[in-house]
Amino acid sequence: MNELIWRDFYFMILDRFPHVAEGAFKPEFDAIRWDDWPAGFAAWCTGQTGYPLVDAAMRQLNHCGWMHNRLRMVVASFLTKDLGLDWRLGEKYFADRLIDFDLAANNGGWQWAASTGCDAQPYFEFSTRSRNRKNSTRTANSSVNTFPNWPI
Ligand SMILES: Cc1cc2nc3c(=O)[nH]c(=O)nc-3n(C[C@H](O)[C@H](O)[C@H](O)COP(=O)(O)OP(=O)(O)OC[C@H]3O[C@@H](n4cnc5c(N)ncnc54)[C@H](O)[C@@H]3O)c2cc1C
Numbered sequence: 001m002n003e004l005i006w007r008d009f010y011f012m013i014l015d016r017f018p019h020v021a022e023g024a025f026k027p028e029f030d031a032i033r034w035d036d037w038p039a040g041f042a043a044w045c046t047g048q049t050g051y052p053l054v055d056a057a058m059r060q061l062n063h064c065g066w067m068h069n070r071l072r073m074v075v076a077s078f079l080t081k082d083l084g085l086d087w088r089l090g091e092k093y094f095a096d097r098l099i100d101f102d103l104a105a106n107n108g109g110w111q112w113a114a115s116t117g118c119d120a121q122p123y124f125e126f127s128t129r130s131r132n133r134k135n136s137t138r139t140a141n142s143s144v145n146t147f148p149n150w151p152i
Helices: 002-016 027-031 038-046 052-064 069-082 087-097 103-114 128-140
Strands: none
Touching: 002 103, 038 052, 038 069, 038 087, 052 069, 052 087, 069 087, 069 103, 087 103
């Protein structure tokens, strides 16, 4: 029952606040300066970040078009908080691949993870360590292969 309430809640948000389809529920959060890092986004999409949980989830999505709710939360948080990439990139990637894609639920889930939504967790950068590594990786070599090659 609780889960169905989330579905209807996000339906209501999209109906009453249609601007969420394009931008943050809270307009002040449109000022967040997301990074421009195509190689990082490509690694996330293809499940090659080096973080086994993230990579397994993304590979499942690519393979069968589905992912458990908790993993959606993990990979969305990773994209926005660790890689510092715009939630709309992930939202569109999910929209193109999820067999249960729904604009309201997908948008609500992404804005929750990015901390831009109505019910979102407070904004923070989840891991300064991985972002620092990313930044040093970016200066040295922008290739996807520069992520740590942890076993999956
Ligand atoms: C980043 C992100 C993106 C998401 N994208 C979508 C999407 O495109 N389409 C979609 O239907 N759900 C989406 N969700 C919500 C949730 O992940 C799925 O609804 C859930 O995985 C479906 O699994 P289930 O059928 O076993 O759900 P159950 O846990 O059995 O719940 C029953 C039903 O309630 C609804 N529901 C459950 N959790 C949520 C939730 N958090 N938000 C809204 N509705 C919910 C669904 O209709 C679901 O089928 C997203 C969540 C996140 C974090």
